[in-house]
Amino acid sequence: MEEVIKILLIDDDEEDYIITQDIIEDIPNKKYLLEWVNSYEKGKENIDQAKHDIYLVDYRLGINSGLELIREAIGSGCTTPLILLTGQGDQEIDEKAMKAGAADYIVKATLNPYQLERSIRYSIEHARNLKQIRQLNMDLERRVEQRTQDLELALKKLEHTNENLKRAEKETLKALEKERELNTMKSKFVTIASHEFRTPLSTILSSASLIAKYNAPGDEEKRQKHISRIKSSVNNLTGILNDFLSIGKLEEGKVTNDPTDIDIRHFSEELIEEITPMLKEGQHIIYTHQGENSNLHTDKQLLKNALLNLLSNASKYSEAGKPIELSSSITDKACMIAVTDHGIGIPDSDKQHLFSRFYRAQNVTNIQGTGLGLTIVKRYVELMSGIIKFNSEINKGSTFTIMLPLAIGKIR
Ligand code: ADP
Numbered sequence: 001m002e003e004v005i006k007i008l009l010i011d012d013d014e015e016d017y018i019i020t021q022d023i024i025e026d027i028p029n030k031k032y033l034l035e036w037v038n039s040y041e042k043g044k045e046n047i048d049q050a051k052h053d054i055y056l057v058d059y060r061l062g063i064n065s066g067l068e069l070i071r072e073a074i075g076s077g078c079t080t081p082l083i084l085l086t087g088q089g090d091q092e093i094d095e096k097a098m099k100a101g102a103a104d105y106i107v108k109a110t111l112n113p114y115q116l117e118r119s120i121r122y123s124i125e126h127a128r129n130l131k132q133i134r135q136l137n138m139d140l141e142r143r144v145e146q147r148t149q150d151l152e153l154a155l156k157k158l159e160h161t162n163e164n165l166k167r168a169e170k171e172t173l174k175a176l177e178k179e180r181e182l183n184t185m186k187s188k189f190v191t192i193a194s195h196e197f198r199t200p201l202s203t204i205l206s207s208a209s210l211i212a213k214y215n216a217p218g219d220e221e222k223r224q225k226h227i228s229r230i231k232s233s234v235n236n237l238t239g240i241l242n243d244f245l246s247i248g249k250l251e252e253g254k255v256t257n258d259p260t261d262i263d264i265r266h267f268s269e270e271l272i273e274e275i276t277p278m279l280k281e282g283q284h285i286i287y288t289h290q291g292e293n294s295n296l297h298t299d300k301q302l303l304k305n306a307l308l309n310l311l312s313n314a315s316k317y318s319e320a321g322k323p324i325e326l327s328s329s330i331t332d333k334a335c336m337i338a339v340t341d342h343g344i345g346i347p348d349s350d351k352q353h354l355f356s357r358f359y360r361a362q363n364v365t366n367i368q369g370t371g372l373g374l375t376i377v378k379r380y381v382e383l384m385s386g387i388i389k390f391n392s393e394i395n396k397g398s399t400f401t402i403m404l405p406l407a408i409g410k411i412r
Contacts (some may be wrong), residue, residue, distance in 0.1 A: 004031045005120065006051065010043035010069065011058035016108065026113040040064040047073045050080060054120055059086040059093065067100050074101035079131055081123035103127060178251065188358060189244050196240055196368050200233035235278050236368055243372040250379050257299045257383045264328045264335065265294045271304060275311050282321030290329035298404055302380040309373045310339040310400045316367055318343025333406055340399040346392040
């Protein structure tokens with residue numbers, strides 16, 4: 001069945017309707033249905049209902065102009081073609097019509113069936129093409145949006161993979177660094193062991209041979225002297241081995257902080273009892289405590305190891321006969337424990353490196369050690385959320401002070 005093209009003429013002059021009707025009837029081989037409204041408002045109303053295939057809009061519509069109607073219709077989204085009709089040819093109106101969005105511009109005086117048919121056909125085709133283009137454009141936009149989303153997703157995945165790779169790289173580097181450190185430690189251990197083990201081992205050997213000789217009843221004192229030399233050498237060796245074991249455990253993250261309630265006075269007295277046999281001749285530890293409270297919540301083993309280390313340094317780096325002071329004090333917020341000796345002290349230039357691994361001050365070349373003890377002490381204290389400081393004057397002595405929090409939290 002042939003398609004009927006519905007035309008709406010918007011024109012305030014009935015005469016024009018009759019003429020247009022006549023012209024349309026003269027168009028061969030096409031079916032048209034012409035309807036007519038005679039005002040701007042009715043025209044707008046019909047355009048809004050979108051019941052027609054094309055609008056013929058007169059330039060003059062009472063006090064309004066057909067151009068305004070076209071502009072308004074297009075502005076409110078009309079996609080049906082609108083053709084502007086004018087009384088006479090005018091280039092300016094033609095251009096205005098084009099700018100307003102009219103599909104064509106026809107001068108009524110020259111209107112004939114051929115021209116009208118052609119204009120309607122072109123306008124409808126053009127509008128159809130425009131619609132298709134719009135549709136294609138929308139499809140395209142949708143596809144672009146979809147692609148953009150896909151790309152964003154892919155990008156995010158890539159970023160994620162990248163982050164994972166970076167993390168893995170960091171971890172590998174860390175592991176490598178640890179491996180390197182362990183290797184350094186192993187070789188340092190071999191160096192230190194071959195150097196530091198020699199003296200205590202030869203002491204043990206010579207003392208043991210001498211003990212074998214001093215077997216007469218009056219030699220008791222000499223025997224005791226060599227027994228204590230053997231003991232102290234063994235202690236030295238044990239100390240070196242312990243330092244390496246402790247640092248190894250720390251490196252592997254195997255040392256944990258398990259706080260319990262401690263009475264610092266009782267704890268210190270036990271500690272003194274344990275270390276006294278290892279002190280040099282004539283050395284003894286004077287202990288004092290300040291504060292009514294003596295209760296502390298911290299890791300007993302970590303604190304014990306840290307203080308044993310500081311006390312044995314105090315003994316090692318001061319002469320026989322010199323006293324060592326151990327003091328504790330507890331306030332509302334913190335516990336302070338200090339170890340003071342009157343020994344060789346620490347040169348100013350060495351102070352800043354003292355807690356570095358393997359570091360030994362320049363004035364200790366004749367005294368055995370690994371340079372690991374203070375590194376271990378500092379790590380233990382940090383595990384207990386505390387801090388360690390020291391004061392020292394060369395040839396006068398040193399004080400190492402540990403500060404621990406009473407409540408959970410770090411001391412600053
Ligand atoms: P080590 O005693 O095995 O050398 P530490 O890490 O315990 O290792 O100490 C590092 C360095 O700090 C020591 O070699 C020494 O130079 C210095 N030091 C530590 N404690 C004292 C102290 N009480 N008096 C003087 N020097 C000390």
